[in-house]
Amino acid sequence: MPILEVKNINKNFGELEVLKGIDFSLNQGEVLAIIGSSGSGKTTLLRCLNFLETPEKGSITVNGKTIFSDEHKEYTDEEKRLNRLHFGLVFQQFNLFPQYNVLENVTLAPKLLKKGTDEEINQNALDILKHVGLSDRVDYYPCQLSGGQQQRVAIARALALSPDILCFDEPTSALDPELTGEVLKVIKELKNKDTTMIVVTHEIEFAKEVADKVIFMADGVIVEEGTPEEVLLNSKNERTRTFLSGFGNI
Amino acid sequence: MGFWEVTLSLLEGLEYTCLIFALTLVLALPLGLVISFGSMSKFKPLAYVVKTFVWIIRGVPLMLQVIIFFYVPGFLFGTPVLSRFASVVAAFVINYACYFSEIYRGGIESIPRGQYEAGQVLGMTKKQVFFKIILMQVVKRILAPMSNEVITLVKDTALARVIMIVEVIQAAQNFAGYGLMWPLFYTAVFYLAFVGILTLLFGFFEKKLDYYKG
Ligand SMILES: Nc1ncnc2c1ncn2[C@@H]1O[C@H](COP(=O)(O)OP(=O)(O)OP(=O)(O)O)[C@@H](O)[C@H]1O
Numbered sequence A: 001m002p003i004l005e006v007k008n009i010n011k012n013f014g015e016l017e018v019l020k021g022i023d024f025s026l027n028q029g030e031v032l033a034i035i036g037s038s039g040s041g042k043t044t045l046l047r048c049l050n051f052l053e054t055p056e057k058g059s060i061t062v063n064g065k066t067i068f069s070d071e072h073k074e075y076t077d078e079e080k081r082l083n084r085l086h087f088g089l090v091f092q093q094f095n096l097f098p099q100y101n102v103l104e105n106v107t108l109a110p111k112l113l114k115k116g117t118d119e120e121i122n123q124n125a126l127d128i129l130k131h132v133g134l135s136d137r138v139d140y141y142p143c144q145l146s147g148g149q150q151q152r153v154a155i156a157r158a159l160a161l162s163p164d165i166l167c168f169d170e171p172t173s174a175l176d177p178e179l180t181g182e183v184l185k186v187i188k189e190l191k192n193k194d195t196t197m198i199v200v201t202h203e204i205e206f207a208k209e210v211a212d213k214v215i216f217m218a219d220g221v222i223v224e225e226g227t228p229e230e231v232l233l234n235s236k237n238e239r240t241r242t243f244l245s246g247f248g249n250i
Numbered sequence B: 001m002g003f004w005e006v007t008l009s010l011l012e013g014l015e016y017t018c019l020i021f022a023l024t025l026v027l028a029l030p031l032g033l034v035i036s037f038g039s040m041s042k043f044k045p046l047a048y049v050v051k052t053f054v055w056i057i058r059g060v061p062l063m064l065q066v067i068i069f070f071y072v073p074g075f076l077f078g079t080p081v082l083s084r085f086a087s088v089v090a091a092f093v094i095n096y097a098c099y100f101s102e103i104y105r106g107g108i109e110s111i112p113r114g115q116y117e118a119g120q121v122l123g124m125t126k127k128q129v130f131f132k133i134i135l136m137q138v139v140k141r142i143l144a145p146m147s148n149e150v151i152t153l154v155k156d157t158a159l160a161r162v163i164m165i166v167e168v169i170q171a172a173q174n175f176a177g178y179g180l181m182w183p184l185f186y187t188a189v190f191y192l193a194f195v196g197i198l199t200l201l202f203g204f205f206e207k208k209l210d211y212y213k214g
């Protein structure tokens, strides 16, 4: 059974149809890379998965449990909140909490959600921060960190709630080129730990290396879906090839 | 009429000044937050009603509002409803809550949407997002305009004398009846000291929140 099944997701903003029937599924431990040009609906798709937007149509099923369906009456804030916990989201702009230090950023939500004793939560956060290479920065404030470090804190913050599926929205596109490597390295290490991930990215090389599955989106639909070899190296689809040629690939 | 006698008398007036100031602050700070939520409500009719209310309160001189609170209930019900002091406090609280609400609104709306979304995605409730993430950032951003407003409040307390409350200025004015003018100028010392302390206090808070940017 796949860990995530997305069926026929449709999302409109007023007249504008942004997602027009998105279907895909993902198995435990797989990494899905989503590529596509600007405005194709990649961010909107991640926001739907995280219940920041409500799709007009479709369903989302995690571990066999349908957490969103258009047949369901309107979801309450509390239902949305609980459903969100299946997913984690790492934003393009990090969105760290500026008034809290690194450790507090990571422990705030687990403490509010009473995920354990304060000691357990702190210890877990320190372990995660060690894995993302920030053990020596736990008492720094976000404004004292580089972009790459901030994004690694954001990843640690999302991991602290152990979501089933971790989503990344262009995690490196707000970073200076020399800082992207440290963030991509963390994501690769997460893959080795069997973390199920969806990564929206413009880093084609990275997608080739880390993804088990690649989706190419355009104008709110999935144009092509397959392994990195199929989509990124040997695509037969004209639109995919045109898109990729913009990156000097193929 | 010696210096000490005047000083003592002015200090008695200062008691009212301080009371009006403190009560207004304690009550208007939270009430302002409630009003700002009203004016930002997604339920449009409520937002319009609240905005109109704020427009009226900010559009009418505070002195007139004090008079209205004291005299109008009397006209309507045949007997004064609020004491002089309660009328002043009520008028001040409502007036300042409206000014505060606009400062809060500006502060709240200046916080990027990403801060709310980051909290939501982490499974926090709306209340937790507001009180644990947003509020402190708002406080930092509104400290400067709030200090302005609070300093203005110190001096606005003098308006209470319009319904015969003997605050500092009125206390000094009473001496003018005996041909003594200098107590009136002397009151400036009290205001300056009061505002000086507040300035130091706000400076202290600003320093306290200086540890982060954003
Ligand atoms: N809140 C909104 N209201 C109205 N339109 C929106 C909203 N959010 C997104 N859109 C529109 O939806 C379309 C898809 O946007 P989206 O951000 O999902 O694209 P994207 O694939 O993530 O693009 P990029 O690569 O630039 O990040 C765009 O045309 C955008 O203008």
Ligand SMILES: [Mg+2]
Pocket (backbone or CB within 6 Å): A042, A043, A044, A169
């Ligand atoms: Mg996007």
